[in-house]
Amino acid sequence: MSSNVGLSTPRGSGTSGYVQRNSAFLKPRAAGFGAPYPPVSSSSIDKPSSGFKQRQPDKQILEHDRMRAIEVKVLEERERLEEENEDREKDKKMPLAEEEIDEKCDALRKKLMKEMEDGPDEGPKERRQFKSYQVHEQAEAKMQESERLRKALGIKEDWERPESREKDGSGGRRELAPSSRRSRE
Structure with missing residues (x-):
């Protein structure tokens, strides 16, 4: 045994005394880069929480995904044009030059970029x-x-959640008005 881990002696324990680490244990995330919630400080413990804050999406990643989708469409069009070229060569028709294919792909890319910038998304x-x-x-x-x-x-954008009912001591119950008490009896 080393560093006082495990049994002092395996004798009588029914085990070999071998200690191994628990790989099923997940360590909590360190608050820092990539952590989903801000670190808890002593000042935030005293104050009630300001409510749920939605984690903001990374605009650069979203932009990158949109650009990748555009490039996929451009490459599909390029493949279609190249296959069409092969068919034209078989039929002994005038095939498109590589520059013409590049120009058509660039035109499609510009058109899709303009649509992405101008037009709204596909809807909700x-x-x-x-x-x-x-x-x-x-x-x-x-x-x-x-x-x-x-x-x-x-709901207004600057709306905040009202104070909790637990703070007024009623435990979540509201007292009935005197007129409504008489009507129940």
């Missing part, structure tokens, strides 16, 4: 349509959903 996205690893897309969809719900219910 549902969180269910995303995979579990698409956390930024899910966060963006959740924010849009929360915004639609807030507008539908007429």
